[in-house]
Amino acid sequence: MTATEPRVPHDEPRPVPRRTRTTVLSWVTSTDHKRIGLLTLGTAVTLLVVIGALALTMRAQLARPQMTVLTPERYDQFFTIHGSGMIYLVMTPFAIGLGLYLVPLQIGAPNVAAPRTTMLGYWLYAGGAVTMLSGFATSTGAADHGWYAYPPLASTRFTPGPGVDLWIVGVALAGLGMLLMAATVLWTALVKRTRGMTLLRMPVFTWSVVATNLMTIGAFPSLLVAMGILGVGRVNPDLFDENIWNIGYQHVFWFFGHPVVYVMFFPFVGAVAEVLAVFGARRYFGYKITVVSLLAFAALSMSVWGHHMFSTGQAENDYYSLTSILLLVPAGMEYFGFLATLVGGRLRFPAPMLFALAFVPQFLVGGLTGIMIATPPVDYQVTDSYFIVAHWHYTLAAGSLFGFFAGFYYWFPKATGLQLRERLAKAHFWFWLVGTNVTFFPMFFLGLEGMPRRISTYLPQDGFGTANLIATLGSGLLAIGTVIFLVDVVISIRRPRRAPADPWGGFTLEWATSSPPPPHNFDPDHPVPPIRSYAPLLDLREAAR
Amino acid sequence: MDYRAVFDHVFGIQLWIAGGVFVLVTALLVGAIVLNRARRRDKLPFAAAEHNAVEIGFAVVLGGAAAFLVWLSLSNNHALDYTDTQAGSGPQAVAAGAAPVQVAVTAFQWCWSASYPGSSTSVTGSCATPGDRPVIVVPQGRPVEFSLTSRDVVHAFWIPQLAVKRDAYPDHVNSLVMTFPDAGQWLGRCSEYCGTHHTTMDFYVRAVPDDQYQSFLQTGALPGGATA
Numbered sequence A: 001m002t003a004t005e006p007r008v009p010h011d012e013p014r015p016v017p018r019r020t021r022t023t024v025l026s027w028v029t030s031t032d033h034k035r036i037g038l039l040t041l042g043t044a045v046t047l048l049v050v051i052g053a054l055a056l057t058m059r060a061q062l063a064r065p066q067m068t069v070l071t072p073e074r075y076d077q078f079f080t081i082h083g084s085g086m087i088y089l090v091m092t093p094f095a096i097g098l099g100l101y102l103v104p105l106q107i108g109a110p111n112v113a114a115p116r117t118t119m120l121g122y123w124l125y126a127g128g129a130v131t132m133l134s135g136f137a138t139s140t141g142a143a144d145h146g147w148y149a150y151p152p153l154a155s156t157r158f159t160p161g162p163g164v165d166l167w168i169v170g171v172a173l174a175g176l177g178m179l180l181m182a183a184t185v186l187w188t189a190l191v192k193r194t195r196g197m198t199l200l201r202m203p204v205f206t207w208s209v210v211a212t213n214l215m216t217i218g219a220f221p222s223l224l225v226a227m228g229i230l231g232v233g234r235v236n237p238d239l240f241d242e243n244i245w246n247i248g249y250q251h252v253f254w255f256f257g258h259p260v261v262y263v264m265f266f267p268f269v270g271a272v273a274e275v276l277a278v279f280g281a282r283r284y285f286g287y288k289i290t291v292v293s294l295l296a297f298a299a300l301s302m303s304v305w306g307h308h309m310f311s312t313g314q315a316e317n318d319y320y321s322l323t324s325i326l327l328l329v330p331a332g333m334e335y336f337g338f339l340a341t342l343v344g345g346r347l348r349f350p351a352p353m354l355f356a357l358a359f360v361p362q363f364l365v366g367g368l369t370g371i372m373i374a375t376p377p378v379d380y381q382v383t384d385s386y387f388i389v390a391h392w393h394y395t396l397a398a399g400s401l402f403g404f405f406a407g408f409y410y411w412f413p414k415a416t417g418l419q420l421r422e423r424l425a426k427a428h429f430w431f432w433l434v435g436t437n438v439t440f441f442p443m444f445f446l447g448l449e450g451m452p453r454r455i456s457t458y459l460p461q462d463g464f465g466t467a468n469l470i471a472t473l474g475s476g477l478l479a480i481g482t483v484i485f486l487v488d489v490v491i492s493i494r495r496p497r498r499a500p501a502d503p504w505g506g507f508t509l510e511w512a513t514s515s516p517p518p519p520h521n522f523d524p525d526h527p528v529p530p531i532r533s534y535a536p537l538l539d540l541r542e543a544a545r
Numbered sequence B: 001m002d003y004r005a006v007f008d009h010v011f012g013i014q015l016w017i018a019g020g021v022f023v024l025v026t027a028l029l030v031g032a033i034v035l036n037r038a039r040r041r042d043k044l045p046f047a048a049a050e051h052n053a054v055e056i057g058f059a060v061v062l063g064g065a066a067a068f069l070v071w072l073s074l075s076n077n078h079a080l081d082y083t084d085t086q087a088g089s090g091p092q093a094v095a096a097g098a099a100p101v102q103v104a105v106t107a108f109q110w111c112w113s114a115s116y117p118g119s120s121t122s123v124t125g126s127c128a129t130p131g132d133r134p135v136i137v138v139p140q141g142r143p144v145e146f147s148l149t150s151r152d153v154v155h156a157f158w159i160p161q162l163a164v165k166r167d168a169y170p171d172h173v174n175s176l177v178m179t180f181p182d183a184g185q186w187l188g189r190c191s192e193y194c195g196t197h198h199t200t201m202d203f204y205v206r207a208v209p210d211d212q213y214q215s216f217l218q219t220g221a222l223p224g225g226a227t228a
């Protein structure tokens, strides 16, 4: 995750084509999907650390009643930028950037389709990130209306100041960038597959990215419309005197807002599936049913948005409850694939496998509580409380991020040609396993006991002190784990240990080429092997046996 | 309309199901980790990569579970609906003619006020000061209809101990009909983020016997005695 070319030679017998220019300029103007992908992932990891630090500050403030680490105004800015930053600038770019890096490799393509458009997508994202965060440099601070920015609060009448304007522009830029990137990667998977790579031989990860990008294309235009509505409200706040624009904004926003939750989840399902199969040393179980489930899940995800609006009194609660609960069928089928692969495997436990294994029960907590909040009589109690905060930190931080780290540790040697230090990686894992649960589990109780989300402090007599203190201690463990992760990356770059082409015994095409892959992914020294299934390298090994 | 009772019922069932599923999945996972370590196995336990009959069978089971949970959700949501309970005859049904008592509640940055149609009594206070929070008085044992609206931004009316919440919008009135089976006083909070002092937008709801409620409507004096 750095802009330096790895300094170690490849382990292949003959020299491979080198990238001729390794300057910063060559990176920022690159049309190589691997470089654009690494730029996207590197930017997202950097922002994960920055935006995670905002959360640590908030946790410090909430550790005890009536603490003032931050002024209430600053606190409001922090939770707004934490939430919106993690969603628009970290998890979504992780998801789509991982697909950008890997899909061309996994389908045997030399590059992404429309690489310049893809590059533009990265620059829109990076520009959006800078714009959104630059609100902190203004005299009134960054946006402070929450990540979904409901009007009329987000209008100039109730929230004046340039922070909100910058936020709206930043979200629109980043959203547009992700839309472009998703479109080119989807197009790549559909038209640039190599000979023999039929649709039903694409790896599970590639399929998860196809489903992700379909949702992105379906949902992100709606985000741009929502930002347009807010933009009009910045000029003319009278717009929101009429209820139709307030509730209408919510419908338009959540039409984007629910699918984006799965955009931030699917590629990590795909990554976990690949990791479980490779470290279970067996073909992924239930490939076809998993593909069908991913596509059904993506289609259904476009019809559930109103479950965010049960308490508005202005949504068809029965309908949205029905569609939302139905999601458990495709989700359950995906879990069937995970578990059947594990039960039938011969398991090894390097760091990527540990993260993938933990993903399964941790995300499940998010999924099971998701069914609860898809039930209006339960949602009336827990929505907008800390129960919701716990629920979706289980899906994103304790779930998707574990899938992300599984993928990070799994593909880092491929992308850089460098090996990470296994002991540091395992230490990172254990700090995060304990840290996520100690941080987020107490929040379920806080919500049930009546703690609303987005409060900057609470009174001693509220009785929220103990659970908040535990949560804050847990966030400290997450911080330590993150530092270990960064140290691991720095050490592996400063004291390089060469990674072979296929360190893990992988099944998919990216492991057939060098680490890192040559400019066009495959070349005469690293030809695309014959493809007869979704695990072509496993086929070769089985045939040789 | 007793939100707490319905919440406890539904949430209780869901907790058991969720706990069972979590234990089952985790047991399978841990079992596989313990039994299938590569060090102990040189052959795969089974070679198949798919099994259509089992997969379809499992999908049917999931469909059945989804159908049950949808039924649980919708039937209980209707148990909370005033018009539905009027038509029905179950334990939640309300006797015909028991028209709900009207309470108009207005949210604003950053407190609440309440008025009672047909009476000059009204309620407000200073939400940030615990001793001066508004106390919304309602009769015990009769359906109460809160008409919720806002003067500025979106807020939400939440009584955590009674498991009920409804948003308050400008230019829109939301109706929330509920009953208070017991006398008592409960803390209410704003749960939709509404700006700087969202944190302290707290209030009380106090349910009192009908005679005390009537005298409250006439005199505006807070009936004492009820405690949380």
Ligand SMILES: [Cu+2]
Binding pocket: A257, A258, A261, A304, A305, A307, A308
């Ligand atoms: Cu949703």
Ligand SMILES: [Cu+2]
Binding pocket: B155, B156, B190, B191, B192, B193, B194, B195, B198, B199, B201
């Ligand atoms: Cu509020």
